[in-house]
Amino acid sequence: MNQRKSAVILGAQWGDEGKGKIVDVLSEKFSVVARYAGGHNAGHTVIIKGKKFVLQLIPCGVLRPECKGVIGNGVVLDPMAFLSEVKKLKDAGLTVDGQLFISNRAQVILPYHRMIELAAENAPGRTKIGTTSRGIGPAYEDKMHRSGLRVVDLLNSALLRTHIENACHEKNTIAHALFGTEPLDPKTMYEEYSRAAEQIAPFVTDTAVMLNHAIDNGEKVMFEGAQGALLDIDHGTYPFVTSSSSTAGGAVTGTGVGPTRIGTVIGVTKAYVTRVGEGPFPTEIHDSTSDLLRARGQEYGAVTGRPRRCGWLDLPLLRYSNMINGTEWLVVTKMDVMDECAEIPVCTGYKINGKVTDVIPADMPGYNAIEPIYTKLKGWNSSTEGITEFDKLPQLAQDYLKFIEQESGAKIGMVSTGPDRDQTMTLPAFEEALQA
């Protein structure tokens, strides 16, 4: 790596790969951690010596007092969710004042976004996505429609009042006409959100300027991805995706730091695959092995508590994800969850309508026609929990990782063998690259 490299860390699958844990481990080597996409639909778990934190909007870097946190312009910010997260951190003894910054250009989620989403998700004839019901999609719709409210305007009392009055009139009319929804009261909304704005004001700044200055000064910035590559609005399994650019390109547009200033991309992948919500999942397991992985891996949504669907590692998906992100390094998490599998099928290719291919189709009939081609690897059948050196892993676990590296086209830089910060190994070449 070149000197003082900044890095994007992102999910290589459908989210919940363990990004939070890895961002926390690596943030020791970075001065700033910036979220660039999504909102409080994310749930990033960090466990430090048994103490658990789940961060939704706030970058995981703030758990280290010397690390700054930035909520970039690409994020959709729910002011109430933000304030309650700040409070939770304060209650846990962490102060974020002077350490945490919000982009003045980030978009604001308001109650009518949730109202529209809930009504639309349950409307007859609509494709149900199984969203997190946080108002994420409708807030991004308003952004692209150029009718959204930005954080800078949330702080302008007169603008806020007019915006809420106009938006409520429009959204209430639509929601009532289409879904029979009860209207929201703009007066109460204005009062609540103008109070929230006062509390948010001290955090707000031009974070593009801040991040670029930090890089000018030789500081390293980490871009913390939310969701995962296959949930990306453009590259994911549309329409079963989120509404933002969760892939590496999103780090550029979502923070205002140009691509030439970002040195590397690190993809986080589970040793298997999970997905929450609806949508295609070629390697999904439909027998009791799924329950075993769910139980061992505690595969329940960090935000919604929904059980995650479980499946075998999908290498065409990982290769595709590595390609669209330009992933240089891979982090493989949850190795310990596979400790009791006697045999591990890994999908090495797809057969679609009789043709073998590596390319993920773009359409629903295409997704549905995928027949995964499996190679069966032997399970290691012994505990890897908490192992922190590659050579100490059982030989078959080492072979599994080498197979992933060889087949995915990215180098393995780290392996995680448990949820705690300490249950992690960093491989020497990656360690060296990070020192640069």
Ligand code: GDP
């Ligand atoms: P994120 O959204 O990518 O940050 O991931 P989540 O926090 O939603 O889900 C990952 C879950 O796996 C969390 O409960 C983590 O504590 C846990 N986890 C992360 N790495 C490991 C690991 O190596 N082993 C085990 N057993 N759990 C892990």
Ligand code: IMO
């Ligand atoms: P982290 O950052 C897993 C999924 C939802 C749903 C779809 C759209 O913790 O990995 P949305 O509310 O975004 O409109 O829902 O995307 N989804 C996630 N799945 N991890 C996430 O975030 C997710 N964020 C959204 O379950 O299928």
Ligand code: MG
């Ligand atoms: Mg998560």
